[in-house]
Amino acid sequence: MKYGLANRQIHSSVSENAKRKGFLQATRNEFLRHLTKKGVDFLCNNTELEIEEIRYSKKLSKRLKNDYFHRVSTIFIHISFEKRVEESGGSNSKFLMYYDSDKKSTKARFDAETRLSLGGEKHFTPDVICSYVDAQGVPHVYCLEVYNGNKLGYVTKQLEKLFWILDNTRLIENRIGVDAVPRILVTFDNEALKKKTMEYIQASAVFQVEGIEELMLF
Secondary structure (H helix, E strand, O other): OOOOOEEEEEEEEOOHHHHHOOOOOOOEEEEEEEEOHHHHHHHHHHOOOOHHHOOOOOOOOOOOOOOHHHHHHHHHHHHHHHHHHHHOOOEEEEEEEOOOOOOOOOOOOOOOOOOEEEEOOEEEOOOEEEEEEOOOOOEEEEEEEEEOOOOHHHHHHHHHHHHHHHHHOOHHHHHHOOOOOEEEEEEEOOHHHHHHHHHHHHHOHHHOOOOHHHHEEO
């Protein structure tokens, strides 16, 4: 920021609980830090990146609205995953993420990197599909879901569908191009939601399979 390579905006959010109670005023402020055009030029001149590879805010008024905290959490996990692979002696890390598509845009639809087609109009888009090869040369594939908030029904319905995909198809490993049995990673920013979700999975018939603790990690 000192050299003009990045800037920051105030992001104001309203919790889902506050919305339900009718309080529409912002209840939480966060700084949203972003690259400037000068920062993009610096990266182009000092790294192997091309300008087409760098995503940055081209308008000062641009905001990441309701999805802000979810996206930030996913970025933190991306950084942690890369560091984990490096520090454990792993290699060949891959990290596919979802992206929005602007349906009102005149441009062609841009499907998410993680979009899994289930046939017809049905699809499922995980937050992340990632993989790496460990120090012993064994490949690993993970399908990651990041949850913010407190909606148990939303989380459990998503996990049931994702587990069905894992159990009945090879869509996840085919998407990332690594031949290994995928495991589902689930992260929460709400400890109560994590506890409720784990209790649900322990009791639900959908997840009563041998070795579930090796396939689904929290």
